[in-house]
Amino acid sequence: ELKVEQNPLFLSMQEGKNYTIYCNYSTTSDRLYWYRQDPGKSLESLFVLLSNGAVKQEGRLMASLDTKARLSTLHITAAVHDLSATYFCAVDFAGGTSYGKLTFGQGTILTVHP
Amino acid sequence: DVKVTQSSRYLVKRTGEKVFLECVQDMDHENMFWYRQDPGLGLRLIYFSYDVKMKEKGDIPEGYSVSREKKERFSLILESASTNQTSMYLCASSLDDYNEQFFGPGTRLTVL
Numbered sequence: 001e002l003k004v005e006q007n008p009l010f011l012s013m014q015e016g017k018n019y020t021i022y023c024n025y026s027t028t029s030d031r032l033y034w035y036r037q038d039p040g041k042s043l044e045s046l047f048v049l050l051s052n053g054a055v056k057q058e059g060r061l062m063a064s065l066d067t068k069a070r071l072s073t074l075h076i077t078a079a080v081h082d083l084s085a086t087y088f089c090a091v092d093f094a095g096g097t098s099y100g101k102l103t104f105g106q107g108t109i110l111t112v113h114p
Numbered sequence: 115d116v117k118v119t120q121s122s123r124y125l126v127k128r129t130g131e132k133v134f135l136e137c138v139q140d141m142d143h144e145n146m147f148w149y150r151q152d153p154g155l156g157l158r159l160i161y162f163s164y165d166v167k168m169k170e171k172g173d174i175p176e177g178y179s180v181s182r183e184k185k186e187r188f189s190l191i192l193e194s195a196s197t198n199q200t201s202m203y204l205c206a207s208s209l210d211d212y213n214e215q216f217f218g219p220g221t222r223l224t225v226l
Contacts, residue, residue, distance in 0.1 A: 009154075042219045042220050043204070043206075044217075045216070099145050099162060099170070099211050100213070102215065104158075106154060106156040
């Protein structure tokens with residue numbers, strides 16, 4: 001079964017702290033995406049990770065992919081309130097051979113407090 | 115910028131009604147997708163299309179059908195709406211099989 005699991009599902013952070021969101025998936029893939037969703041809004045693409053060891057950074061967010069462990073991480077550095085949102089990882093299990101179909105994790109609701 | 119638009123942001127329908135949700139993209143993307151989003155379940159794929167008039171079932175196609183008569187437009191049809199189809203519906207498109215998906219603003223459908 002193709003499964004993508006995120007943890008934690010709920011994350012309450014203080015401003016200035018660091019934390020990591022984990023995304024585990026069930027079978028081999030080397031194409032993984034991270035999206036952000038603000039309340040009442042649609043999904044916005046954050047990162048595209050296409051190979052083992054891929055690391056991408058944008059501001060206070062850094063995403064990495066370990067295909068051997070079937071794990072991606074989204075690391076938050078020195079959190080600020082503007083990062084409050086729901087974060088989804090999504091996996092293309094077919095490696096681009098099935099029209100780009102994605103399987104999504106449940107989402108992690110991140111709240112950053114002062 | 116890629117733009118994916120959906121015909122309605124909010125929709126209220128009655129049980130048994132036929133419901134049409136429209137999605138249009140303006141970047142000549144090959145692939146288009148319909149998802150529903152429910153709390154705690156993430157996004158689940160209903161149907162997708164990889165070319166005009168071509169469609170494939172996703173993970174939860176029961177109770178839904180789709181139509182893609184033009185490349186830029188992908189419609190989701192609920193033949194006879196039921197209360198368990200109350201959800202947020204998101205449309206997405208991608209240039210091809212190897213590129214990220216871009217999402218529309220979503221339609222929040224309530225079936226009474």
